[in-house]
Amino acid sequence: MTGPAIEIENLSKEYPLGFLHLKKRTSLEGLNMQVETGEVFGFIGPNGAGKSTTIKLLMRLIFPTAGSARILGKPISDVEMHREIGYLPEQPYFYDYLTAAEVLDYFARFHDLTAADRKDRVQRMLKKVGLETARKIQLRKYSKGMLQRVGLAQAILHDPKVVILDEPMSGLDPVGRREVRDIILELKKEGKTVMFSTHILSDAEMLCDRVGVIVGGKLRGVGAPGTLVDMKTQGMEILFELAGTSNVPLLSKAERTGDRYRLQVAEEELYAAIEQLRSAGARIHSVSQVKATLEEFFMNLVEADRAQASAVEVSGK
Amino acid sequence: MRRAGVVALNTFREAVRDRVLYNLVFFALLMMAAAVAVGQISIGIEETVIVSLGLSAISVIGLLISIFIGVALVSKEMDKRTLYALLAKPVRRWEFVLGKFGGLVLTLAVNTAAMALGLLLVMLYVKHSLERGDTAVLVAVYFIWLKLALVVALALMFSCFTTPLLAILFTVGLYIVGLYVQELRNLPVEVMSPAMAAFTKWLSYLLPNFENFNVMAMAAHQRAVPRALILQNTLYTVIYCAIVLTAAAAVFSKRNLK
Numbered sequence A: 001m002t003g004p005a006i007e008i009e010n011l012s013k014e015y016p017l018g019f020l021h022l023k024k025r026t027s028l029e030g031l032n033m034q035v036e037t038g039e040v041f042g043f044i045g046p047n048g049a050g051k052s053t054t055i056k057l058l059m060r061l062i063f064p065t066a067g068s069a070r071i072l073g074k075p076i077s078d079v080e081m082h083r084e085i086g087y088l089p090e091q092p093y094f095y096d097y098l099t100a101a102e103v104l105d106y107f108a109r110f111h112d113l114t115a116a117d118r119k120d121r122v123q124r125m126l127k128k129v130g131l132e133t134a135r136k137i138q139l140r141k142y143s144k145g146m147l148q149r150v151g152l153a154q155a156i157l158h159d160p161k162v163v164i165l166d167e168p169m170s171g172l173d174p175v176g177r178r179e180v181r182d183i184i185l186e187l188k189k190e191g192k193t194v195m196f197s198t199h200i201l202s203d204a205e206m207l208c209d210r211v212g213v214i215v216g217g218k219l220r221g222v223g224a225p226g227t228l229v230d231m232k233t234q235g236m237e238i239l240f241e242l243a244g245t246s247n248v249p250l251l252s253k254a255e256r257t258g259d260r261y262r263l264q265v266a267e268e269e270l271y272a273a274i275e276q277l278r279s280a281g282a283r284i285h286s287v288s289q290v291k292a293t294l295e296e297f298f299m300n301l302v303e304a305d306r307a308q309a310s311a312v313e314v315s316g317k
Numbered sequence B: 001m002r003r004a005g006v007v008a009l010n011t012f013r014e015a016v017r018d019r020v021l022y023n024l025v026f027f028a029l030l031m032m033a034a035a036v037a038v039g040q041i042s043i044g045i046e047e048t049v050i051v052s053l054g055l056s057a058i059s060v061i062g063l064l065i066s067i068f069i070g071v072a073l074v075s076k077e078m079d080k081r082t083l084y085a086l087l088a089k090p091v092r093r094w095e096f097v098l099g100k101f102g103g104l105v106l107t108l109a110v111n112t113a114a115m116a117l118g119l120l121l122v123m124l125y126v127k128h129s130l131e132r133g134d135t136a137v138l139v140a141v142y143f144i145w146l147k148l149a150l151v152v153a154l155a156l157m158f159s160c161f162t163t164p165l166l167a168i169l170f171t172v173g174l175y176i177v178g179l180y181v182q183e184l185r186n187l188p189v190e191v192m193s194p195a196m197a198a199f200t201k202w203l204s205y206l207l208p209n210f211e212n213f214n215v216m217a218m219a220a221h222q223r224a225v226p227r228a229l230i231l232q233n234t235l236y237t238v239i240y241c242a243i244v245l246t247a248a249a250a251v252f253s254k255r256n257l258k
Helices: A051-058 A079-084 A100-111 A115-128 A144-156 A174-189 A201-207 A249-253 A267-279 A294-316 B002-017 B020-041 B046-080 B083-087 B093-127 B132-159 B164-178 B181-185 B194-206 B216-220 B227-253
Strands: A004-017 A023-036 A040-044 A066-071 A085-088 A162-166 A193-198 A210-215 A218-223 A235-241 A255-257 A260-265 A283-290
Touching (some): A004 A051, A023 A051, A023 A193, A023 A218, A040 A051, A040 A174, A051 A066, A051 A193, A079 A085, A085 A144, A085 B083, A100 A144, A144 A162, A174 A201, A193 A201, A210 A294, A218 A294, B002 B020, B046 B216, B093 B132, B132 B164
Parallel strands (some): A162 A193
């Protein structure tokens, strides 16, 4: 049985404020979390929630005020552990005097690969992220999206067991986003553990086995996207077309978009509503369940956090 | 150590691609102008003028590179966040610091060697031959390179805990103070209080002594530089750089990146 790939215990980060450092800003508060081996874990939250702080703490780019973390069973202070980890920083920036092939070769040299192996891997990675034709162009001429692809390539170049990506979809066009999604799914197929932070909830819903929602430096929920939100059906939605005006009482409750109407009714009222629409000559296109989405769950948490923050501010005054 | 070497070679490549070695063109033009002018304005002391001017130019150009690029070695990587992806690799922070130092010292070695070659060519042009005594010029160039390595270590250390501007000011300040360490040691301690005398003595040994690296007068007059001084300066630079770089690595290892 394999243990968790990433274990985070009571991890906190405070930043001193002011010239004398008398005040402190808490960026992350007592984070406890695990990412299981082989899963795709999404770390979602609004800007400034603590997602990048957590990832930087895991990468030892910053140091925790309290708490600890382990990756693949080793403490994060163990530098050799980085042989098994791939990391994509948020808005990555690389040596702009190097070409994509040179920058990948440079990073590969830290992994004790032979020259032939390095060359082979660099070529494969450039192909994988769609930069094969731009391999000899200096990075100073790259677009933001192209740099993101270089970042992704350097993160997976050494075939790591755990891949940590900070906002991997940021700056990418729809095609690029699709390609990154495919790469993440491919990594999952290969049995890698992937943890990524994102603002884009649809990506998290689509890709993740589990998500962690972080707001205001605190973890507010962890679980499969479906179990985090209330799975109970909130009602039924009927999509229909109705020629001309009709005397259907339900019509006043429906929303009209072009020729089509969208009507939401309680589950127990569904058949009565369909009957009523049929007798009025409506053409029913679809009937679907209405469930809370991850986005609604997320927005509720963010709004609750903002309300709490303003309450603290008012009481502080 | 191998990983520090990888960082060093990349730092050297950065310097080359950022056209740091273009200063050699300026040096070449200066030396050509000097070679032409010296024959007309200084009868009999052409060699002295050429050697003094050449060594001064090597020193000043090297100092500018050491201070400004030395300070930017770490701070630029932090500002541009190029460090993030690198430190996520199996690289210790001290290996990064050592690699950056090694890369710039290597750049300075190539740069200083190229300027030294230029100086020798101009000497050959002016004197029509080189003599055994001229090897003092090479020793003087070696001492300049040692001095520059020490300046790079100091600039790098300051940049690990303060802003680039302050790091430049501290490095320049320490360099100027370091030129007068001997004067500090020669202060009349008998008129001072014992505590002040002890402090002055302690300070004069703590501060980097840049005065010992200046053998320009010996080189200009073809006087041999004592072997003991060559050994002493080499050991002094190695030990002082090791101490300063250890301090830099210790500070940088605890530093939170942005």
